[in-house]
Amino acid sequence: MTAWIDGRAATREDAVAAAASLLAGARSPVFAGLCAEAASVQAAFDLARTIGASLDPAAGSALYADLGALASGGAMTTTPAEARGRADVVLALGAAPWASDILTELATDGPVRGRASGRPRAVLALGGPGAGSVQHVAYPAGEAGLAAAIGLLRGLVAGRVAGPHPLADLATRLRDALYGVILYDPAETGALGAEMLNGLVKDLNETTRCFALPLGDLHQGRAVAQIAAWSTGQGPRVGFGRGTPEHDPWRFDAGRQAAAGEADAALWLAALPTPLPAWTRTVPTVALLGAPKGDEAQVVIGVGVPGEAFGAALWHPRRAAIAWHAVDGPQPVPGPAAAILADLQARLASPAEKPFPAKNPTTNPERSASC
Incomplete structure (x- = not known):
């Protein structure tokens, strides 16, 4: 020894x-x-x-960004396997998902189960890289940061924010999805971002299906x-x-x-x-x-x-x-x-x-x- x-x-x-x-x-x-x-x-x-x-x-810090939001309001999450099998829209928040194998796998094919089976899978990015090998549609997070952008997106999805906005198209895409998945790293979004994200997912589930998918840490x-x-x-x-x-x-x-x-x-x-x-x-x-x-x-x-x-x-x-x-x-x-x-x-x-x-x-x- x-x-x-x-x-x-x-x-x-x-x-x-x-x-x-x-x-x-x-x-x-x-x-x-x-x-x-x-x-x-x-x-x-x-x-x-x-x-x-x-x-x-x-x-601890990354865990509690998620655990705090979970304790205060609950969460609606999915697994990588379910995301690969069912998601027709995947939203990657920030930069961390682009370094994960999960996003690469999600971008290689489309859903094969559920209502979205056979549809093409759209990969969207909020606050992440605008270029890369994965074909996607990128939206800017803005100067206020990722957490604020998630909160604004939630307001747009729920109709609490009106009028033309750069994220309005993203809100429409999420509302129109049959099975949306939002991929994120709690360490990157922080506690406020995780809270806004869980609220966004709940709002989307009023009319469609959407789930959060947190990345595992190292x-x-x-x-x-x-x-x-x-x-x-x-x-x-x-x-x-x-x-x-x-x-x-x-x-x-x-x-x-x-x-x-x-x-x-x-x-x-x-x-x-x-x-x-x-x-x-x-x-x-x-x-x-x-x-x-x-x-x-x-x-x-x-x-x-x-x-x-x-x-x-x-x-x-x-x-x-x-x-x-x-x-x-x-x-x-x-x-x-x-x-x-x-x-x-x-x-x-x-x-x-x-x-x-x-x-x-x-x-x-x-x-x-x-x-």
Whole structure:
């Protein structure tokens, strides 16, 4: 097992012991990154519950742009497979969809199921590139930005904005679609854009069929959201400082906690490639990495890359679900991060090895509550 302590090579046993010691002495540990297969993310939630840590995935900002809109008003979404089979109109919002395989696949053929079967598929773009290999009709987002353009388009579709406008033709195309799909990246649209988008989709469904299709992120964020839901019944930014899971997207933002001095230890889980944020240099950190160099944190332990070193359950963008990614035979590389996390939990759950610090009655109660 490849491992380092303070930049010096160490045995796996010594590195795990050092990681356990670092976490055991923390009052407000935070687990972040969470870019790994489902088993390791689940193990991170279990360990967080054991030691009273909070969690924040690397995909947190993009996830909460969508989760906030979902919580406030719901959403009407579809899957890539349904979009390929049924959509006669596809609207790509912003630049991100043009870097995805999904849009390329949607542009290659037309719908084969449902009312739109046999019709040509129109690809439209709002605020995205005006040129490219995919034939499409482009509309400008305007100086106000993408979120404002989505809100204006919603007003045009619902008839709340009248008169000639550059986006009036786009509104007509969406109203005339038999099965419209709006492809977007929540990280690009932001929370306001996602809220406007969900409202636009609902308005269109008053007279036709239209669905949102969010792009998956590179950091397993969609999988983390599902694991958080079945583990805690809540979103992924949760804290176990008071014994039960408490959900708060602001309080348990790892970057904010580090900047405010609330986090005194961190565990960064990134079995899949995920850059370490700058704040990990200011907090004593244990890093479980799929491709370590050894100087990323105070304690670094190399782990296998899921889907390459071993079979694993990972988010599958085309299926929009957690799916099994098999490998051909065992690989001579480090095992999964879940094994390290289970080892840490066994050490930290033992009263003899985990002396929880006594609560200080003079501690600021607001800082204590953010654990």
